Amino acid sequence: MSETNNFDYRIPLQNGLIAGVVALSVSVIGMVTLLAQRYLIAGWLTLGQVILFMAPAAMSYLAAGKAPQNNRGIALIYGFLTGLISALPLVALILLNEVIDLRQFLPNVSPALIEILTFGRGTVAGSLFLIIVTSVLGLVAAGLYLLPDRIRRPIFSGLIWTFFFGMFSEILSDRLRTFFGTDFAKLIIESKALRPVVAVTIFIVTASLSVLWSRRGDKVKGRMAKMDTKSQNRMRYGLIIFGITLMLILPLLLGTYLSEVMNMILIFALMGFGLNIVVGFAGLLDLGYVAFFAIGAYTMGVLTSTGDLGVAGMSFWLAIPICVAVSMLGGLLLGMPVLRMRGDYLAIVTLGFGEIIRILVLSDLLKPYIGGAQGLLKINKPVIVGIPLIKPDQFYYVALAGCLIAAFISYRLSQARLGRQWMAIREDEDVAEAMGIRLVNTKLLAFAIGAAFAGLAGAIFASKLTSIFPHSFNLLISINVLCMIIVGGMGSLPGVILGALALVGLPELLREFAEFRLLMYGIVLIVMMLAKPEGLWPSAIRKRELHVHDNEDYEDYPEAMAPRAETRDPGLEGPSHL
Amino acid sequence: MAMLEVQDIHAYYGNIQALNGISLTVEEGEIVTLIGANGAGKTSTLRTISGLLPPRKGKITLEGEDLLKYKAHEIVYKRVAMVPEGRGIFARLTVAENLDMGAFSRDDKDGIEEDRERVYELFPRMKERITQVAGTLSGGEQQMLATGRALMTHPRLLLMDEPSMGLAPVLVESIFETIQEINKEGTTILLVEQNATMALSVADRGYVVQTGEIVLHDTAANLQQNEMVQKAYLGID
Numbered sequence: 001m002s003e004t005n006n007f008d009y010r011i012p013l014q015n016g017l018i019a020g021v022v023a024l025s026v027s028v029i030g031m032v033t034l035l036a037q038r039y040l041i042a043g044w045l046t047l048g049q050v051i052l053f054m055a056p057a058a059m060s061y062l063a064a065g066k067a068p069q070n071n072r073g074i075a076l077i078y079g080f081l082t083g084l085i086s087a088l089p090l091v092a093l094i095l096l097n098e099v100i101d102l103r104q105f106l107p108n109v110s111p112a113l114i115e116i117l118t119f120g121r122g123t124v125a126g127s128l129f130l131i132i133v134t135s136v137l138g139l140v141a142a143g144l145y146l147l148p149d150r151i152r153r154p155i156f157s158g159l160i161w162t163f164f165f166g167m168f169s170e171i172l173s174d175r176l177r178t179f180f181g182t183d184f185a186k187l188i189i190e191s192k193a194l195r196p197v198v199a200v201t202i203f204i205v206t207a208s209l210s211v212l213w214s215r216r217g218d219k220v221k222g223r224m225a226k227m228d229t230k231s232q233n234r235m236r237y238g239l240i241i242f243g244i245t246l247m248l249i250l251p252l253l254l255g256t257y258l259s260e261v262m263n264m265i266l267i268f269a270l271m272g273f274g275l276n277i278v279v280g281f282a283g284l285l286d287l288g289y290v291a292f293f294a295i296g297a298y299t300m301g302v303l304t305s306t307g308d309l310g311v312a313g314m315s316f317w318l319a320i321p322i323c324v325a326v327s328m329l330g331g332l333l334l335g336m337p338v339l340r341m342r343g344d345y346l347a348i349v350t351l352g353f354g355e356i357i358r359i360l361v362l363s364d365l366l367k368p369y370i371g372g373a374q375g376l377l378k379i380n381k382p383v384i385v386g387i388p389l390i391k392p393d394q395f396y397y398v399a400l401a402g403c404l405i406a407a408f409i410s411y412r413l414s415q416a417r418l419g420r421q422w423m424a425i426r427e428d429e430d431v432a433e434a435m436g437i438r439l440v441n442t443k444l445l446a447f448a449i450g451a452a453f454a455g456l457a458g459a460i461f462a463s464k465l466t467s468i469f470p471h472s473f474n475l476l477i478s479i480n481v482l483c484m485i486i487v488g489g490m491g492s493l494p495g496v497i498l499g500a501l502a503l504v505g506l507p508e509l510l511r512e513f514a515e516f517r518l519l520m521y522g523i524v525l526i527v528m529m530l531a532k533p534e535g536l537w538p539s540a541i542r543k544r545e546l547h548v549h550d551n552e553d554y555e556d557y558p559e560a561m562a563p564r565a566e567t568r569d570p571g572l573e574g575p576s577h578l
Numbered sequence: 579m580a581m582l583e584v585q586d587i588h589a590y591y592g593n594i595q596a597l598n599g600i601s602l603t604v605e606e607g608e609i610v611t612l613i614g615a616n617g618a619g620k621t622s623t624l625r626t627i628s629g630l631l632p633p634r635k636g637k638i639t640l641e642g643e644d645l646l647k648y649k650a651h652e653i654v655y656k657r658v659a660m661v662p663e664g665r666g667i668f669a670r671l672t673v674a675e676n677l678d679m680g681a682f683s684r685d686d687k688d689g690i691e692e693d694r695e696r697v698y699e700l701f702p703r704m705k706e707r708i709t710q711v712a713g714t715l716s717g718g719e720q721q722m723l724a725t726g727r728a729l730m731t732h733p734r735l736l737l738m739d740e741p742s743m744g745l746a747p748v749l750v751e752s753i754f755e756t757i758q759e760i761n762k763e764g765t766t767i768l769l770v771e772q773n774a775t776m777a778l779s780v781a782d783r784g785y786v787v788q789t790g791e792i793v794l795h796d797t798a799a800n801l802q803q804n805e806m807v808q809k810a811y812l813g814i815d
């Protein structure tokens with residue numbers, strides 16, 4: 001880079017153009033228009049606008065960070081210019097659209113989009129207004145960067161929480177109506193968006209809470225650490241009881257729709273726990289994980305269906321252990337030939353296996369037994385003491401039980417001898433073997449347990465839907481579960497839950513996104529990997545791995561490049577110390 | 579009877595032949611070194627002994643017992659341990675956890691504790707760094723840890739693959755001192771090295787490998803005097 005204390009025009013230019021191109025892209029592909037239909041703050045802010053101005057704000061913030069240190073003026077100017085420049089591609093779009101009808105080439109450049117971009121003020125005034133808005137935004141973002149951490153942090157958490165509540169205002173409104181009546185709900189929510197006063201209140205409250213927590217949080221933690229073990233235990237039990245109670249009454253709080261979403265989250269989390277054992281614990285990249293989900297689901301279907309294809313008309317509870325066993329067997333059968341392979345080969349072979357199962361399910365060969373494309377219908381629901389668990393808020397308890405069992409088994413395994421064996425294999429297969437660990441058996445166990453969890457998830461899934469079709473068991477499920485555990489944090493059990501909430505729960509709640517779901521998905525993954533590669537809730541071991549990289553200059557050098565690296569080691573003085 | 583007897587081993591990676599009739603013996607209590615250039619087949623020889631590379635032809639016996647009938651994970655129960663090339667420590671585990679992994683095959687608690695103490699005596703630095711994550715150790719310390727972990731299996735025969743690789747001269751010397759110390763305490767050692775000077779200075783006997791074959795075999799002292807060895811491996815003209 002250039003001299004440290006000078007204004008460098010390339011920084012705002014570069015950042016501004018990047019932001020401008022991103023803003024242009026989200027506009028041209030129709031995202032802004034579509035999402036503009038959803039208001040976050042009634043009459044003030046739409047989701048479309050957030051998407052549109054996200055990049056300019058972020059790039060201005062980053063530009064301010066590239067300014068010479070201690071030169072606030074330049075930082076502000078960088079932010080301002082970045083914002084200004086980022087509007088130019090959009091303005092070009094608006095003006096060009098005046099001259100030629102861009103809609104012939106870009107179907108999404110609709111009058112509605114232009115209306116949004118110009119804030120309904122006509123071409124010239126609107127363009128100017130747009131430039132002013134992004135410039136001010138850039139200036140504000142840069143100003144935010146310059147604020148000290150203790151002020152910036154609360155502002156960020158305030159913004160994020162307000163955004164969060166805004167996103168879910170429709171559901172929030174529904175819940176408020178149920179618990180506090182229509183009048184109260186209307187006080188908070190206006191036509192599916194937060195009232196401005198409410199938005200400001202949420203911002204102030206969450207920001208203040210964040211301030212409080214950063215001031216008092218350490219003290220509270222310190223006080224807790226100082227408590228004697230007896231009260232610590234009491235506290236722990238209190239938390240556990242609170243957690244269990246919350247889990248039990250959750251469907252009452254959530255209502256039917258959210259319970260349904262929660263059921264999907266739990267089913268995916270259950271699969272996540274399984275894949276976490278295979279990939280996170282044992283380090284075996286399995287891309288065909290959906291196969292075991294399908295095996296579990298179809299086994300449940302065949303065993304319990306009361307339709308033409310049902311063979312046994314079994315009850316859900318009787319069928320469950322059989323589904324788990326069959327999937328586990330599937331895991332063993334697939335595992336035996338493929339687990340001798342390593343890394344990439346394993347990934348490809350499992351990928352193939354996933355496809356084979358999907359094609360088999362669709363095939364004419366198995367059609368007489370499992371229905372082919374017509375699917376398998378009339379699958380039994382679980383019945384407890386004569387009550388069929390039909391509604392989502394009843395079925396919730398089945399999914400929850402499955403998930404808790406998987407979490408418990410995962411936790412115990414991670415602490416057990418087997419967990420250590422997996423860890424060793426993941427780190428170095430040859431050395432693990434030389435330490436006396438049976439490679440193939442240990443891997444097979446991981447595979448089989450992972451498959452069993454997926455089978456359980458599949459069985460619950462089939463019973464939840466009561467009918468299953470081959471297209472539900474595609475590669476995307478495997479990818480989705482894998483992304484879930486990456487985003488949550490490889491090998492981390494709380495991470496699995498967080499990953500499921502983020503990658504299954506959120507999309508389920510953002511149905512307008514459907515069209516752009518994969519795009520959003522990709523963006524979230526990239527941002528995640530850049531910002532927090534260890535995942536939302538990394539396991540203790542993963543944290544260490546990053547610690548290893550942090551200490552790179554202390555670590556071993558490639559010897560050819562730094563032959564005397566050893567002697568620089570501060571702790572090593574000579575042979576007498578060995 | 580020799581402790582380890584390797585007879586006419588032929589080993590392949592797919593179709594690539596790595597070993598073309600290697601034979602060697604190691605007597606109890608000895609340090610035997612296997613020297614040779616890069617790619618000569620030193621690592622492959624150790625891999626066949628430790629069960630990681632089953633040979634196509636040949637015989638390996640440990641105190642008369644056929645070793646080839648055991649799989650890699652069973653060799654440790656025959657009390658043969660390997661310190662792999664490039665150390666192969668578990669980078670994300672701590673020093674203590676790495677040593678624990680070494681004792682994975684054992685359940686004699688007292689014996690394990692004894693060996694742990696022995697490792698810490700041999701490498702006081704490891705004791706200082708018990709809770710440190712192994713990946714953050716320096717190269718020399720990683721070599722100590724890999725050696726310590728192998729000792730935790732309580733081996734009679736220790737296979738070491740280029741322990742001096744990539745270490746600064748001072749550290750190389752101390753590593754070789756340690757090797758002698760381990761040997762004095764009763765562990766037989768088969769030492770693979772490119773650093774022939776150091777290896778021959780601590781070994782009793784040596785073998786020279788070239789392209790998968792043993793081309794020379796003698797006492798270490800004689801090899802040090804051998805013209806061909808001096809020229810090719812000791813850098814003496």
Ligand SMILES: Nc1ncnc2c1ncn2[C@@H]1O[C@H](COP(=O)(O)OP(=O)(O)O)[C@@H](O)[C@H]1O
Binds near residue numbers: 614619623
């Ligand atoms: N994994 C492998 N795949 C194919 N060839 C290998 C592999 N490992 C070693 N070789 C070949 O086997 C021969 C012996 O290698 P190696 O035993 O590693 O030699 P050294 O340890 O003496 O440097 C070399 O020609 C090498 O290229």
Ligand SMILES: [Mg+2]
Binds near residue numbers: 617620621622663
């Ligand atoms: Mg080698």
